Amino acid sequence: MDFNDTPEEAAFRAEARSWLEKTLGAPNAKASLRVEGPEAMKAAKAYQKKKAEAGFAGLTWRKDVGGRELPPIFSVIFGQEEQKFQAPTGPFAIGLGMCIPTVIAFHSPEGVNRYVAPALRGEEIWCQLFSEPSAGSDVAGLKTRAVKDGEDWVINGQKVWTSGAHYSDYGILLARTNPEKEKHKGLTMFVVNMKAPGVDVRPIHQMSGGSNFNEVYFNDVRISDSERLGEVGNGWNVALVTLMNERLAVGGSSGPEYAEILELARNTPSPSGKGTLLQDQAFREKLASWYVSAEGYTLGKYRTMTALSKGQTPGPESSIGKILNANRMQDIGNAAIEAEDHFGIISDPALAPMQGAFHNAYMWAPGLRIAGGTDEILRNIIAERVLGLPQDVRVDKGVAYKDLPSGR
Numbered sequence: 041m042d043f044n045d046t047p048e049e050a051a052f053r054a055e056a057r058s059w060l061e062k063t064l065g066a067p068n069a070k071a072s073l074r075v076e077g078p079e080a081m082k083a084a085k086a087y088q089k090k091k092a093e094a095g096f097a098g099l100t101w102r103k104d105v106g107g108r109e110l111p112p113i114f115s116v117i118f119g120q121e122e123q124k125f126q127a128p129t130g131p132f133a134i135g136l137g138m139c140i141p142t143v144i145a146f147h148s149p150e151g152v153n154r155y156v157a158p159a160l161r162g163e164e165i166w167c168q169l170f171s172e173p174s175a176g177s178d179v180a181g182l183k184t185r186a187v188k189d190g191e192d193w194v195i196n197g198q199k200v201w202t203s204g205a206h207y208s209d210y211g212i213l214l215a216r217t218n219p220e221k222e223k224h225k226g227l228t229m230f231v232v233n234m235k236a237p238g239v240d241v242r243p244i245h246q247m248s249g250g251s252n253f254n255e256v257y258f259n260d261v262r263i264s265d266s267e268r269l270g271e272v273g274n275g276w277n278v279a280l281v282t283l284m285n286e287r288l289a290v291g292g293s294s295g296p297e298y299a300e301i302l303e304l305a306r307n308t309p310s311p312s313g314k315g316t317l318l319q320d321q322a323f324r325e326k327l328a329s330w331y332v333s334a335e336g337y338t339l340g341k342y343r344t345m346t347a348l349s350k351g352q353t354p355g356p357e358s359s360i361g362k363i364l365n366a367n368r369m370q371d372i373g374n375a376a377i378e379a380e381d382h383f384g385i386i387s388d389p390a391l392a393p394m395q396g397a398f399h400n401a402y403m404w405a406p407g408l409r410i411a412g413g414t415d416e417i418l419r420n421i422i423a424e425r426v427l428g429l430p431q432d433v434r435v436d437k438g439v440a441y442k443d444l445p446s447g448r
């Protein structure tokens with residue numbers, strides 16, 4: 041393991057940092073990451089356009105689609121620097137991190153030509169339409185049907201938890217094209233225009249007060265066969281490419297970390313009435329455990345970066361990292377809200393201590409523990425693929441989708 045940048049990586053980090061300073065001003069760890077409302081979206085799109093023009097978007101992509109063909113470590117480095125400035129990248133994360141790489145891998149040359157550049161410049165936003173009310177962890181069990189009609193496919197069904205569908209222009213949609221086959225084998229992936237007739241997007245109100253994800257209903261929506269990604273019936277393999285990118289993208293944490301909770305502990309009176317929380321034995325034990333978890337995560341990330349730097353594919357560290365991060369974030373949020381006493385229930389960034397960062401973390405962490413693979417699913421992955429333990433029992437293996445109890 042090597043924790044240091046190579047000279048080439050260090051030069052790129054300096055180049056990235058200098059551009060970020062010029063474009064966004066000084067690093068601002070306390071700026072809000074939320075992109076809500078038309079003005080914030082306009083600013084986010086303007087930032088993405090500048091980033092693309094400066095050659096910092098699509099760093100790992102092929103040159104002929106607007107990328108720089110750099111090894112993945114450069115994308116990690118740019119992301120690390122960008123995070124320090126709290127750049128408004130949220131609306132583009134799913135499109136550029138998951139959907140467009142799938143479009144590049146599986147669409148026709150005309151499709152790649154049509155969709156990639158506008159997405160890279162932030163002009164068109166994408167969402168991922170996989171999960172359904174009865175198909176999340178078991179996404180291959182999805183029900184949404186695509187039936188061929190002439191040169192079109194007709195889509196009927198419902199998706200749920202679709203992040204950003206309410207402001208998206210396009211989405212990648214996984215649908216069932218053949219219920220006679222096993223559940224993984226009768227699926228096909230499509231590009232869908234989110235403004236097409238019959239697409240009904242209904243935002244879900246969250247406990248945080250925001251509405252970041254949606255229910256999406258498809259009522260006789262027509263998609264041209266030319267918008268198919270990959271072969272008919274090969275949708276699961278196409279989806280695996282998207283999901284692999286998702287696991288890498290979701291792993292990071294943007295919540296308050298060890299440094300912030302330490303600061304809170306220094307400045308908050310202990311419930312015992314003696315000194316601050318930093319002198320409270322029970323709280324000190326929690327601090328020690330978060331420190332160990334955060335250091336473990338950082339070292340795991342170095343291992344991923346070393347693998348990327350050597351041109352290797354990272355192992356299961358991102359699954360381990362996501363479990364550690366999301367649980368620590370929830371735990372820190374919970375402890376901080378309790379420690380802040382009645383101030384802890386204030387969520388308004390203008391009024392709450394540390395701009396509501398702990399409140400925000402407390403509300404967001406449960407979602408992070410589910411998105412891109414729940415804690416249990418990731419633990420299964422670690423158990424089966426890392427520790428080599430026996431696989432989950434698969435009662436649906438070799439059974440046609442239509443014969444499964446939920447497949448009717």
Ligand SMILES: Cc1cc2nc3c(=O)[nH]c(=O)nc-3n(C[C@H](O)[C@H](O)[C@H](O)COP(=O)(O)OP(=O)(O)OC[C@H]3O[C@@H](n4cnc5c(N)ncnc54)[C@H](O)[C@@H]3O)c2cc1C
Nearest residue numbers: 168169170171175176177201202203407410411412414416
């Ligand atoms: C913030 C957020 C954003 C999201 N964005 C999107 C999006 O943009 N597009 C999209 O398509 N989806 C999105 N999702 C949906 C997400 O992919 C699913 O919520 C997730 O896969 C879990 O599926 P589920 O909610 O149906 O829960 P289920 O799969 O029903 O799981 C329920 C519980 O059962 C457990 N469980 C399930 N199977 C097993 C098993 N085999 N072994 C052990 N335990 C198991 C789970 O761990 C969980 O605790 C998002 C979710 C969140 C929280």
